[in-house]
Amino acid sequence: MTSTNLYERLGGERGIASLVDDIVESHMQNPRIRARFLPYREDPDHLEVVKGHLRDFLAAGSGGPVEYRGRSMPEAHRGMNINEAEYMAAIDDILGVLDRHGIDPQTRQEVLGIAYSLKGEIMHV
Numbered sequence: 001m002t003s004t005n006l007y008e009r010l011g012g013e014r015g016i017a018s019l020v021d022d023i024v025e026s027h028m029q030n031p032r033i034r035a036r037f038l039p040y041r042e043d044p045d046h047l048e049v050v051k052g053h054l055r056d057f058l059a060a061g062s063g064g065p066v067e068y069r070g071r072s073m074p075e076a077h078r079g080m081n082i083n084e085a086e087y088m089a090a091i092d093d094i095l096g097v098l099d100r101h102g103i104d105p106q107t108r109q110e111v112l113g114i115a116y117s118l119k120g121e122i123m124h125v
Ligand code: HEM
Pocket: 033, 036, 037, 049, 050, 053, 054, 057, 070, 071, 072, 076, 077, 082, 086, 087, 088, 090, 115, 116, 118, 122
């Protein structure tokens, strides 16, 4: 058992900001899902808002002192018709970035569990 909470193990505010930057970049390079994200390169202001929500979502969901003010998962992904392969591609990106940031396997497993638990709120909504 580790004694620090998930938020701290993800590196707190700074660590999570860096994770989100790299996860979004990874999505933009992933052939399976990049078409969904590349348009945001042309709209940096919107991208910054979405990244802010991603940071807060991860921070709040991991026990950090942050309130998530973005949309609910079904609202944010409604009409995108995200399929299983795309969902798995996004999770692969997340786990790859956590690994490259030196996040330990147990912590990666916890994030994976959270990501799986959200599947029904994000896929085909
Ligand atoms: C573990 C899975 C996922 C989580 C936790 C997640 C979380 C989020 C969050 C918190 C936002 C911000 C919502 C807001 O700004 O109000 C968001 C936006 C977005 N997500 Fe996801 N997401 C996941 C999977 C996916 C997948 C698989 C795709 C597509 C392949 C996707 C595409 C998008 C897009 C395009 C946006 C921006 C929507 C906009 O323009 O405002 N997400 N996601």
